[in-house]
Amino acid sequence: MIFNSFSFLLFFPIVTLLYFLCPYKFRWLVLLVASCYFYMFFKAIYILILFFTIVIDYFAGIYLEKTTNPKRKKLLLILSITANVGVLAVFKYFNFLNNNLSGILSWSGYTNPIPLLNILLPIGLSFHTFQAMSYTIEVFRGNQKAERHFGIYALYVMFYPQLVAGPIERPQNILHQFHEKKVFNAADVSEGLKRMLIGFFKKVVVADRLAIYVQSVFNNYPNHGTASVILASVFFGIQIYCDFSGYSDIAIGSARVMGFKLMENFKRPYFAQSIGEFWSKWHISLSTWFRDYVYIPLGGNRVKKARLYFNLFVVFIISGLWHGANWTFIVWGTLHGIYLVTGVISKTWRQSLMQKLGLHNTYVSKVLNIISTFLLVTLAWIFFRANSLSEAWGIINRVFVFKSGFFIGEPSYFVYDFMAIFALLFYELKQEYGNPNIKFLTSEKLAVRMASYAVLIFFILLFGVFDGGQFIYFQF
Amino acid sequence: MQSLKTKNKQFLIRAVLFLLIIICIDQLIGAVLYYFFTHQNTGEFAVANHVAFNKDEEILVLGSSRASHHYNSSTIKNSFGLNCYNGGRDGEGLLYSTAMLQLALQHHIPQYVILDINSDALDQNKDEKDKLSILLPFLQQSDVIKDIIKERSPFEMYKSLSKTYRYNGQVLSILQHHFLPSSKYILGFNALDEKMDASKVTTKTAFTPYADLVDPANIKALVSFITICKTNQVQLFVFISPRYNDDTKLNSYLKIKNLCKDHHIPFQDFTNNSVLKRPEYYADRAHLNGIGANLYTDTVISFIKKNIQTNKAMYLTQEQ
Numbered sequence A: 001m002i003f004n005s006f007s008f009l010l011f012f013p014i015v016t017l018l019y020f021l022c023p024y025k026f027r028w029l030v031l032l033v034a035s036c037y038f039y040m041f042f043k044a045i046y047i048l049i050l051f052f053t054i055v056i057d058y059f060a061g062i063y064l065e066k067t068t069n070p071k072r073k074k075l076l077l078i079l080s081i082t083a084n085v086g087v088l089a090v091f092k093y094f095n096f097l098n099n100n101l102s103g104i105l106s107w108s109g110y111t112n113p114i115p116l117l118n119i120l121l122p123i124g125l126s127f128h129t130f131q132a133m134s135y136t137i138e139v140f141r142g143n144q145k146a147e148r149h150f151g152i153y154a155l156y157v158m159f160y161p162q163l164v165a166g167p168i169e170r171p172q173n174i175l176h177q178f179h180e181k182k183v184f185n186a187a188d189v190s191e192g193l194k195r196m197l198i199g200f201f202k203k204v205v206v207a208d209r210l211a212i213y214v215q216s217v218f219n220n221y222p223n224h225g226t227a228s229v230i231l232a233s234v235f236f237g238i239q240i241y242c243d244f245s246g247y248s249d250i251a252i253g254s255a256r257v258m259g260f261k262l263m264e265n266f267k268r269p270y271f272a273q274s275i276g277e278f279w280s281k282w283h284i285s286l287s288t289w290f291r292d293y294v295y296i297p298l299g300g301n302r303v304k305k306a307r308l309y310f311n312l313f314v315v316f317i318i319s320g321l322w323h324g325a326n327w328t329f330i331v332w333g334t335l336h337g338i339y340l341v342t343g344v345i346s347k348t349w350r351q352s353l354m355q356k357l358g359l360h361n362t363y364v365s366k367v368l369n370i371i372s373t374f375l376l377v378t379l380a381w382i383f384f385r386a387n388s389l390s391e392a393w394g395i396i397n398r399v400f401v402f403k404s405g406f407f408i409g410e411p412s413y414f415v416y417d418f419m420a421i422f423a424l425l426f427y428e429l430k431q432e433y434g435n436p437n438i439k440f441l442t443s444e445k446l447a448v449r450m451a452s453y454a455v456l457i458f459f460i461l462l463f464g465v466f467d468g469g470q471f472i473y474f475q476f
Numbered sequence B: 001m002q003s004l005k006t007k008n009k010q011f012l013i014r015a016v017l018f019l020l021i022i023i024c025i026d027q028l029i030g031a032v033l034y035y036f037f038t039h040q041n042t043g044e045f046a047v048a049n050h051v052a053f054n055k056d057e058e059i060l061v062l063g064s065s066r067a068s069h070h071y072n073s074s075t076i077k078n079s080f081g082l083n084c085y086n087g088g089r090d091g092e093g094l095l096y097s098t099a100m101l102q103l104a105l106q107h108h109i110p111q112y113v114i115l116d117i118n119s120d121a122l123d124q125n126k127d128e129k130d131k132l133s134i135l136l137p138f139l140q141q142s143d144v145i146k147d148i149i150k151e152r153s154p155f156e157m158y159k160s161l162s163k164t165y166r167y168n169g170q171v172l173s174i175l176q177h178h179f180l181p182s183s184k185y186i187l188g189f190n191a192l193d194e195k196m197d198a199s200k201v202t203t204k205t206a207f208t209p210y211a212d213l214v215d216p217a218n219i220k221a222l223v224s225f226i227t228i229c230k231t232n233q234v235q236l237f238v239f240i241s242p243r244y245n246d247d248t249k250l251n252s253y254l255k256i257k258n259l260c261k262d263h264h265i266p267f268q269d270f271t272n273n274s275v276l277k278r279p280e281y282y283a284d285r286a287h288l289n290g291i292g293a294n295l296y297t298d299t300v301i302s303f304i305k306k307n308i309q310t311n312k313a314m315y316l317t318q319e320q
Helices: A006-021 A024-066 A070-107 A125-141 A150-158 A171-179 A186-218 A226-257 A275-281 A284-295 A305-323 A327-356 A363-385 A389-399 A411-433 A446-463 B004-038 B044-052 B065-070 B073-080 B094-104 B126-140 B171-179 B216-231 B250-262 B290-310
Strands: B059-062 B084-086 B112-116 B235-240 B267-269 B282-284
Touching: A006 A024, A006 A226, A024 A070, A024 A125, A024 A150, A070 A125, A125 A150, A125 A171, A125 A284, A125 A305, A150 A171, A186 A226, A186 A411, A186 A446, A186 B004, A226 A363, A226 A389, A226 A411, A275 A284, A275 A327, A275 A363, A284 A305, A305 A327, A327 A363, A327 A389, A363 A389, A411 A446, A411 B171, A446 B004, B004 B044, B004 B126, B004 B171, B044 B084, B044 B094, B044 B126, B044 B171, B059 B073, B059 B094, B065 B112, B065 B290, B073 B084, B073 B290, B094 B126, B094 B216, B112 B290, B216 B235, B216 B250, B235 B250, B235 B290, B250 B267
Parallel strands: B059 B084, B059 B112, B112 B235, B235 B267
Antiparallel strands: none
């Protein structure tokens, strides 16, 4: 089930109502059944994959806590991680590796005897696998007690708001919340609904609206020139942000309505002044996962420079691979690794240049930093969006083809695109730099608050793209 | 300090009030937009409105962009001495045409209906179903089209309870055609001025002929179209207008042909009409330009006259 569907519009209030009406001791069951139903909407049989890792990690957690033998502990952790990574390897990476092997073998004159697997990638596999792994790692580290209630552990992995596209939660933040007795709280409901409304706005008014232009240009890029390709690339940057952060808003909001507090996943990343800052604001639950479970164990930044650069590269290449089994994602991750390392190396030089120009820490330098960061991220998105490296390269080449004419498509849709972007920019600027006393959705005045909600609702009804399709990050 | 119970109670009362206000505003916006929608002077919706509120058309042309660009309604009108209107619309298919016919018959029954159909009209086409949302404003006028709208999604009728939603994505276009009218439609006919660059187009097909999958909903729509015409004693003609390249999808094509044959509907396939197989008559490989359209309209007129004169519903095989 996807959030921007009519089915969810029915599912959500029914589940919420059942949750609050049900006696406390059965509430976990309501949520678990609802989550299974939510997941089985995509491909019912794949629930068995989830069940497989849930059973392994549940028992691994308990034995990890019980055992005092460090070797056995390590063995249990390896077993749990192998099971999780193994599922990922089979369903997500097997065909990719096999295809590459075929390429290498055919280059050397041999034929690959291993057949490709005819399987679909289970939706959101990387998300719940990583969430499951964070549980056993935290139990191993002694930061989290093993969960004895099987149903609640299953819910930790399967909680429907964040099951298929995060935020990738940590057990310390969410597990205990499933044991708490949640009561209907108007403040939580109001906050949650408001957050969901913002999420729907981002998804259907901005992301899916811009997707129409982006698809028209990128799916037919050989016929477009500089201006259209640049605009489509910028639009895609905004589209993917609104698609994913919109999903996170709906996830956080729908959990909040029932009293659950999920971690934040985005903090207006396009106002970042460097790539490093961008990654502290973009997909926070994943970047902190990599920080805690990959980057720091590799030595983090308390190592020699060469090793630091190596660590950064490793993290971003794995991050690219996490997104998808395609060289385009690896290049995307590598590009971000290059940006970060170059940023670290050139930091002193750039600062002294700015000082010489008298621009250090001025508004001009901040704006320049924001724009340059956005452009670098946008360039990398081309690889993320493309189906192959040759396609990405083809799109980049089109930037330098100064073809007359500029693709607009349906003129009214083009106007809606800019209306949506301006509305988003207004909201984000207000959040980032605005006067905290001027409020709309959070105003103390009921009339202002209501009017703001109403404007958002009618904006969605009039300009939203309904049934626009799945969220981009579902494929990961 | 208010207790949680009081706060919750207050919240629920406010939520219900807010919902009521939203419903009222929704109805108001819907009413205002319906006014502008029905008072558009130009554009595709003005053409659709003309068909839907049809009062005196005796000959109605329905179909996709190929209908809109290929049938010169003024020529047909002069030739038959009967009012004629072209209700074809870009990017729309059989479901849309069936809906427009149902709407048109609410007010007036024409003598003849020309349905221009593509060879792939019966094939599965999700885009075509998605586009059916453009019919939502007509629900205000009549609910005869609701079964067709349900083809888009079973939830579409629930969504359309919001009067504002019915105009989703159409607001600017509606206002533009109301306040800044500009159009080249003449009695619904929209002649194309372009001339195709023949060097870039081949007459050969790029499609696998029998690879198409027929959609039962489209078969139902064509049968329904035929039945409606028969019930209302409207003489129906089904044509496939010329194409520069022959992209005929055979599964769908043969089904159309058989359905017309079974129901004794005059059907003629002009895809490979030898007179019109010249690049100078085309704007692109699927659309005739104004010169080609005028020639084609004359061909159609003589076909219809022949069939009217013989006064029998004929079935003709594909013209070679």
